[in-house]
Amino acid sequence: MAGAGGGANDVQWCFSQVKGAIDDDVAEADIISTVEFNHSGELLATGDKGGRVVIFQQDTENKSLPQCRSEYNVYSTFQSHEPEFDYLKSLEIEEKINKIRWLPQKNAAQFLLSTNDKTIKLWKISERDKRPEGYNLKEEDGRCRDSTTITTLRVPVFRPMDLMVEASPRRVFANAHTYHINSISVNSDNETYLSADDLRVNLWHLEITDRSFNIVDIKPANMEELTEVITAAEFHPHQCNTFVYSSSKGTIRMCDMRASALCDKHSKLFEEPEDPSNRSFFSEIISSISDVKFSHSGRYMMTRDYLSVKIWDLNMENRPVETYQVHEYLRSKLCSLYENDCIFDKFECCWNGNDSVVMTGSYNNFFRMLERTQRRDITLEASRESSKARQVLKPRRVCAGGKRKKDEISVDSLDFNKKILHTAWHPQENIIAVATTNNLYIFQEKVN
Amino acid sequence: MSNETEIANQAMEEATTEEQQEMQDKVVSPEKAEEAKLKARYPHLGTKPGGSDLLRKRLQKGQKYFDSGDYNMAKAKMKNKQLPSATAEKTEITGDHIPTPQDLPQRKPSLVASKLAV
Numbered sequence: 185m186a187g188a189g190g191g192a193n194d195v196q197w198c199f200s201q202v203k204g205a206i207d208d209d210v211a212e213a214d215i216i217s218t219v220e221f222n223h224s225g226e227l228l229a230t231g232d233k234g235g236r237v238v239i240f241q242q243d244t245e246n247k248s249l250p251q252c253r254s255e256y257n258v259y260s261t262f263q264s265h266e267p268e269f270d271y272l273k274s275l276e277i278e279e280k281i282n283k284i285r286w287l288p289q290k291n292a293a294q295f296l297l298s299t300n301d302k303t304i305k306l307w308k309i310s311e312r313d314k315r316p317e318g319y320n321l322k323e324e325d326g327r328c329r330d331s332t333t334i335t336t337l338r339v340p341v342f343r344p345m346d347l348m349v350e351a352s353p354r355r356v357f358a359n360a361h362t363y364h365i366n367s368i369s370v371n372s373d374n375e376t377y378l379s380a381d382d383l384r385v386n387l388w389h390l391e392i393t394d395r396s397f398n399i400v401d402i403k404p405a406n407m408e409e410l411t412e413v414i415t416a417a418e419f420h421p422h423q424c425n426t427f428v429y430s431s432s433k434g435t436i437r438m439c440d441m442r443a444s445a446l447c448d449k450h451s452k453l454f455e456e457p458e459d460p461s462n463r464s465f466f467s468e469i470i471s472s473i474s475d476v477k478f479s480h481s482g483r484y485m486m487t488r489d490y491l492s493v494k495i496w497d498l499n500m501e502n503r504p505v506e507t508y509q510v511h512e513y514l515r516s517k518l519c520s521l522y523e524n525d526c527i528f529d530k531f532e533c534c535w536n537g538n539d540s541v542v543m544t545g546s547y548n549n550f551f552r553m554l555e556r557t558q559r560r561d562i563t564l565e566a567s568r569e570s571s572k573a574r575q576v577l578k579p580r581r582v583c584a585g586g587k588r589k590k591d592e593i594s595v596d597s598l599d600f601n602k603k604i605l606h607t608a609w610h611p612q613e614n615i616i617a618v619a620t621t622n623n624l625y626i627f628q629e630k631v632n
Numbered sequence: 633m634s635n636e637t638e639i640a641n642q643a644m645e646e647a648t649t650e651e652q653q654e655m656q657d658k659v660v661s662p663e664k665a666e667e668a669k670l671k672a673r674y675p676h677l678g679t680k681p682g683g684s685d686l687l688r689k690r691l692q693k694g695q696k697y698f699d700s701g702d703y704n705m706a707k708a709k710m711k712n713k714q715l716p717s718a719t720a721e722k723t724e725i726t727g728d729h730i731p732t733p734q735d736l737p738q739r740k741p742s743l744v745a746s747k748l749a750v
Contacts, residue, residue, distance in 0.1 A: 205747040214747050236746045261749040269696075276694045301694070363691055382691055410687050432687070464667040465677070469686070516662035519669040624748055 195614055196630035197577045199570055201255055203240070204623035206568065216619040218606055222286040222294065225610040228256055228617055229296060230624055231281025235265040237298055237351075239309065256626055260309050262351040265300040277302050283368050285377070287390075295354070297377060301364040304379055306355035306390065314342040360386050360396045367417045373424040380417035385429055387441075399447045400429060400439065415530075416476045423482070428454075430487060434471030436496070454485075454496050456503045466518045466527070474530035479539040480611075486542055488533040491515060493544055493554060508554040508561065511546045513584035513595050526600050536609045545604025548593070549620050550580055566604065566618045566625040576630055703732060 205214065213234025220229050228240040241259035268277040278301055287295040293310040318340040322328050363381035370377045378399070379386050385400035400417075404410055412433040420426035425441045436454040439447035458467065470490035478485045484505070487494045491512060494504035510531075514521060521527040526547075533544040545551045546563070554561045563580045570577055583592040606619040614629035660668075670677060 203748040203750075205750075213744070216748075230746075230748055232746055232748075234744075234746070238746045238748045258749045261746055274696055276696050278694065364693060407688075410691075413687055413690065462661060462663070464661075464663045465670060466663055466667060516666060518663060518666040519673075522670060523673075622747070 197564060197614075197616070197627045198630045199572065199575045199577065199625070200615070200628045201626040202568070202571055202623055203238075203626075210622045214622040216606060216622060216624060217280050217282060218284050219608045219617050219619045219624065220284045220286060220296075221608050221610055221617065222296075223288050223611060225612055225615070227259065227286070227294060228608070228626075229284045229286070230617075230619065231264065231284050231298060233278075233280040235263055235267070235279030235281060235300065237262055237264045237281060237284065237296075237307070260349040260351050262307070264298045264305060264307065264353075265303065268302075282365055285368050285370050287370055288374060290374075297368050297370065299365050299368050299379065302358070302361055304357040304365070304368055304388075305353050306357070307351050308354045309349060309351045312348045312350060313344060313346075315345045316340045317343045355390070355393050357388055357393050357396065360388075366415060369417060369419040369427065371419045371424050372422055376424075378417055378419060378427060380414050380429060382413040385414065385417050385427075385447075397445070399441065399445070401446065401448060415473050418476055418478055418485075421478050421480060421482045428476055428478075428485060430473035430476040432472040433468060434473055434489060436473065436476060436485070436487060438498070452498070452501050454501050454504075456494070466522065469522070469527055470518070475532040477533060477535060479535050480537065481539055484539065486533055486535065488531050488544055490527060490529075490531075493533055493542060495542070495556070506556060508542075508552075510544055510552055511550075511582070513582055516584075517595060521600070524600065526603075529603055529605065531603075531605050532607065534607055534609045536614070537612050543607050543609060543616065545607055545618070547600050547603050548598040549602040549604055550582075551604045551607060551618055564627075566620050566623075566627075571625075574630075577627065 204216075211234075213232060213236070215233040216230055217233055218229075218231040221227070222229070226242045226244070228242075230238050230240075232238075238261045239259045240256035243255045243257055264281055265279040267279045269275070270277060280300055281298050282301065283297075283299050285297045287297070287306075289295075293308050296307050296309070298305055298307060317324060318338050320329070320334060320337060320340075321331070357379070361379065361381045361384070363383050365379055365381050367380040368377060375391075376387055376389050379388065379396075380400075383401065383403040384398055386396040387399045388396045400414070402412070402414065412431045412435075415430045415432055417427060417429040420428075426438060427441070428436050428438045430436045434455065437450035438452040438454070440451045441447060443449070443451060458471075473487045473489050475488040476485060483498060485496050485498060487496065487504075488510075491514060492510055493508045495506040495508075497505045518527060531545050533542060535542055540557060541553055541555050543551060543553050549566045550563050551566065552561060552563050563582070564577045565580050578591075581589070581592045582598070583589065583594045585595075588594050602620060604618055604620060608617045610616065616627050618625045618627065
């Protein structure tokens with residue numbers, strides 16, 4: 185089958201690589217908190233709870249050989265954020281990287297935005313493969329030459345050296361968020377980006393760090409009246425004036441920045457009506473949207489709530505056009521999931537390159553691929569047991585109740601500590617990055 | 633068919649409909665069943681007013697007990713004396729004890745490289 189995407193069941197997924205330690209004793213700092221491919225898919229960035237960023241680069245040397253699928257190798261790693269303490273507010277500021285977003289490439293260097301709860305940083309990642317040699321006044325190791333020994337003049341030349349990848353912070357966007365940043369999104373105009381916290385969305389210019397415009401503010405005058413918070417926000421992929429933000433009540437608001445400076449009034453409100461007779465204590469909690477992503481086409485958007493993935497047509501506000509159950513069998517476990525806080529887990533979701541398949545994570549290191557055209561779905565597992573080179577992943581099945589079949593796993597046997605919250609899909613190829621707690625799995629399409 | 637059989641059949645149908653109704657009442661949605669379980673364990677859940685404890689808990693993430701005002705007042709008061717030293721145990725610092733910056737858990741950046749980069 186040709187092209188990227190294809191049907192979930194046409195594609196067979198194989199293990200390609202796994203990064204990270206094998207041991208079960210996971211240090212908190214090693215917990216992966218974000219995964220993101222750049223626009224070409226050549227680079228894959230991860231952020232962790234320890235504030236570190238690791239960037240992998242696709243090895244394109246062996247791409248011509250069909251058996252040797254390109255591998256991702258470490259390209260650069262750096263400490264993006266450090267823990268801070270705000271003494272005035274008595275607040276501990278975690279260094280955990282909440283999101284990484286790449287800028288489209290404009291020159292030889294790569295740029296990405298990484299953010300923790302309070303501060304966004306623009307990092308420049310550049311390569312150095314040449315260095316000047318033959319200075320007149322100093323030796324190669326830096327020592328000064330004795331000027332009396334210099335009898336001739338030479339022009340320094342650039343000589344090749346071992347590739348060095350350097351990451352440097354070019355901008356620090358700080359002090360604009362009272363609450364915790366949950367999203368950043370680069371605008372298609374390549375000049376601005378937004379950052380969203382629980383109650384506000386701010387607009388920044390990539391060059392300007394001492395000012396940002398507040399474009400959404402849902403903080404009530406009296407905090408006792410607070411009923412919902414912002415959970416995610418994203419710019420439209422093509423329309424630079426349009427962005428959406430999702431809420432903890434399951435609604436998505438689309439805003440047009442041309443309408444007014446403060447976009448408190450939405451231009452569209454996407455909300456699925458709820459049957460009031462079905463309402464329970466859990467209804468609002470499980471309707472909270474943990475992620476919102478526009479399709480590459482810009483025609484649709486996808487939202488993830490606790491139990492489902494919904495695809496919305498931007499032209500239709502009153503209900504989603506498609507709804508997929510991720511793990512409906514958890515509905516009868518909500519009480520214990522509330523008690524162990526799992527009900528508040530924030531799962532992300534992503535589109536494949538041609539918007540035909542969407543992917544999201546679940547528990548027990550399972551992840552789900554939902555194919556849109558034929559409404560087929562598949563559950564796969566990221567595990568060390570299925571980590572042999574080019575091993576094809578077997579579909580997994582969860583038994584909700586009753587008699588458990590041979591290959592099925594029962595709901596009560598699921599490991600709720602093994603959650604896949606972050607996944608990413610290569611923008612053009614069938615290559616996916618799946619993050620378990622502290623490991624990064626890379627799976628690729630089986631090539632015959 | 634005789635009258636008796638007809639009546640008997642009708643009675644059976646009614647009985648089945650009744651049974652079905654009973655079953656429906658018993659087969660509550662799984663969500664509502666879970667809600668009942670939760671309410672049984674925590675009877676006061678959801679009865680408190682004011683915007684939702686959940687949201688407020690979410691907004692207050694990271695709050696530690698260190699009052700810079702108290703700390704500076706204590707420092708000013710005890711110019712010549714030493715500030716109360718940190719407690720040995722890692723209990724939460726409340727009450728008469730004035731927390732010092734030393735009491736707060738020291739968070740240093742990770743000097744170790746990520747294990748993904750190996």
